[in-house]
Amino acid sequence: MYQINDNYQKLPGSYLFSTIAKKVAAFTQANPDRSVIRLGIGDVTQPLVPAVIEAMHKAVDEMADAATFRGYAPDLGYEFLRRVIALEDYRKRGCAISEDEIFVSDGAKSDSGNIQELFSTDCKIAVTDPVYPVYVDSNVMAGRCGVYNQDTQMWSNVIYMPCTRENGFVPEFPKETPDLIYLCFPNNPTGTTVSRAKLQEWVDYANEKGSVIIYDAAYEAYITQEEVAHSIYECKGADTCAIEIRSFSKNAGFTGVRLGFTVVPKALMCGSVSLHTMWARRHGTKYNGAPYIMQRAGEAVYSEAGKAQLKEQVACYMKNAAVIKEGLTAAGYEVYGGVNAPYIWLKTPERMNSWEFFDYLLEKANVVGTPGSGFGPSGEGYFRLTAFGSYENTVAALERIKKL
Amino acid sequence: MYQINDNYQKLPGSYLFSTIAKKVAAFTQANPDRSVIRLGIGDVTQPLVPAVIEAMHKAVDEMADAATFRGYAPDLGYEFLRRVIALEDYRKRGCAISEDEIFVSDGAKSDSGNIQELFSTDCKIAVTDPVYPVYVDSNVMAGRCGVYNQDTQMWSNVIYMPCTRENGFVPEFPKETPDLIYLCFPNNPTGTTVSRAKLQEWVDYANEKGSVIIYDAAYEAYITQEEVAHSIYECKGADTCAIEIRSFSKNAGFTGVRLGFTVVPKALMCGSVSLHTMWARRHGTKYNGAPYIMQRAGEAVYSEAGKAQLKEQVACYMKNAAVIKEGLTAAGYEVYGGVNAPYIWLKTPERMNSWEFFDYLLEKANVVGTPGSGFGPSGEGYFRLTAFGSYENTVAALERIKKL
Secondary structure, three states: OOOEOOHHHHOOOOOHHHHHHHHHHHHHHHOOOOOOEEOOOOOOOOOOOHHHHHHHHHHHHHHOOOOOOOOOOOOOOOHHHHHHHHHHHHHHHOOOOOHHHEEEEOOHHHHHHHHHHHEOOOOOEEEEEOOOHHHHHHHHHOOOOOOEEOOOOEEOOEEEEEOOHHHOOOOOOOOOOOOEEEEEOOOOOOOOOOOHHHHHHHHHHHHHHOOEEEEEOOOHHHOOOOOOOOOHHHOOOHHHOEEEEEEOOOOOOOOOOOOEEEEOOOOOEEOOEEHHHHHHHHHHHHOOOOOHHHHHHHHHHOOHHHHHHHHHHHHHHHHHHHHHHHHHHHOOOOEEEOOOOOEEEEEOOOOOOHHHHHHHHHHHHOEEOEEHHHHOHHHOOEEEEEOOOOHHHHHHHHHHHHHO | OOOEOOHHHHOOOOOHHHHHHHHHHHHHHHOOOOOOEEOOOOOOOOOOOHHHHHHHHHHHHHHOOOOOOOOOOOOOOOHHHHHHHHHHHHHHHOOOOOHHHEEEEOOHHHHHHHHHHHEOOOOOEEEEEOOOHHHHHHHHHOOOOOOEEOOOOEEOOEEEEEOOHHHOOOOOOOOOOOOEEEEEOOOOOOOOOOOHHHHHHHHHHHHHHOOEEEEEOOOHHHOOOOOOOOOHHHOOOHHHOEEEEEEOOOOOOHHHOOOEEEEOOOOOEEOOEEHHHHHHHHHHHHOOOOOHHHHHHHHHHOOHHHHHHHHHHHHHHHHHHHHHHHHHHHOOOOEEEOOOOOEEEEEOOOOOOHHHHHHHHHHHHOEEOEEHHHHOHHHOOEEEEEOOOOHHHHHHHHHHHHHO
């Protein structure tokens, strides 16, 4: 009789956002007259910009004609897209990343879940706490995390780096040396970030200790402050210790389009083994390339028209962030994030934990947010609101919250 | 210092089709005046049909308007697509598969590479030989295959089930009981298949032995004979032992669109553990849904117009298959497949192995095929040609081959 991968059985309950979706569905079913405003999941609401729509229509038409039809894409992505990414996202920022170090994919979630496959199951991971659940869960499935303690909500074999108001949401170097370090800046869920100088310290640490940083930069388009790095490769020596994961979901509204990329520098070696070669092999074996139409859409993100249109789109979301931040502050909440990120992280009122505040907000204000404890034990007592709603809904939600 | 997943180092050389691409690139660079005809990789050449193009344009337009914009898709696929799949591909064929047993994805390659994650690394796999390389390579990466023997071209811990002209390309039950059995019918690469009655024997075998069949039905649209099953669920008891992987690549030309699905029946249990629940958890954690636009394109495949247009497209490819089959037979070759599949499997001439015949065909006829040995040791002495070229190219290729 065959046996299953037992590690799956270690995962407690269901994925955070599935739980929220079920709770909201139950509430709306019981209260069909209430209009619920969702500022929970990090899904965008603005339509794709005209430059992207135009590129998609054009690519669809190409697929209708045998002379321009495209079948299997190159495993690692079309050159037209990799070239523009290397130029716009890296070389223009002074990062020496070449186009053949870029691996186009169907999104940052897949990549951040799959990247751990390149490493030994003996590797020990370190995560900031709170953290995007995929980093930990994908390592649990691979058997790296030990056992889950229901009381502490921690895994026995994971190094947690708390990020709370006490340390300004900046992780400290752990006592025990990790093999893999997951960092996400600007951070999901806290909406806070670190300076370029601080990030350089992490790069130096990883190079010194022989660790790999898996750097999730999905929210870089929301950075407004000069001292914040858009890419980890702005730091010296990052090419020998860091993999960077990027997304089109938040800078271009591609959550339903599915496009992202991962940078694995050729200089990233484990002894004589190239991680670049390993990731190429994984792409070639278990993936079949991102769709041509979506890659043309990605290319349009970097066109002059696309850049201008998306700058405006991001600005709209950041206007929402300001509405939330100011509204909550006026209502007496302690608020973080929202300056370099589309997320606002608030301290829940005393005597209410994260899930209690979730229920309270859903029932009393009919507003959906995300309980901080869903992102890890240090998220307990915090709550995430996102700036991805419409302006009208965001304003309305804050009016409701202010009246509580 | 972190350690890598050593299993990757066990993989010999590069992925089969990368090697072919490199050889062809070298030849065309050295011989820029020769027109090379590619009947090698299983990529389609006909454009998407009008019904699909129309659905895509419509979906793109929906993405341009906030009122109809779609963000993250449901992890497991939109209901509109799962419903029509369950109806058209299963219930109409008498298979009791419901829409919530269908998991929409970005294609059969990803699914067939990822599905092994659900099982223990102690599981032993059985594959037909020759075989689509992804089944074995993805298991090598997970550490299930032991070590590779360069001489025999076999893995120490894989059960090979030879499929050659001697047994009519029908695998026999192995001596040792496997945990996971990979079957692909109609078969890639041999183009042959088995009867429904024979497939039922495999289902009975798996249920009796406690094995899981991973059934790749990517080529079912090419079936012309009544006695061949389009789905393994046409066999009694398959819902307790089989996972079926399906693709839109070959029946609808979606190789560059990327859409497929996998059926994991709820009745498929390992003791008290549901594989359906496990696969749902994997989708939720490491995947973010197929793009809305592509799912609408998939839906159009099942529309009346789409079905009619695609029936014609498949018929065109099968006309090519007949051209190849008849041409090769006339030229004195021993030929298999091409009746229920778009692949033709020929015996290489005496004193020429698969790669020698590849070089011979490339150099003398400027025709690219795929060496049978690239699919496993029992593929040695065979060669695959595909029917996915244009009619003109296929006829021209056969004229060249006949002249050799």
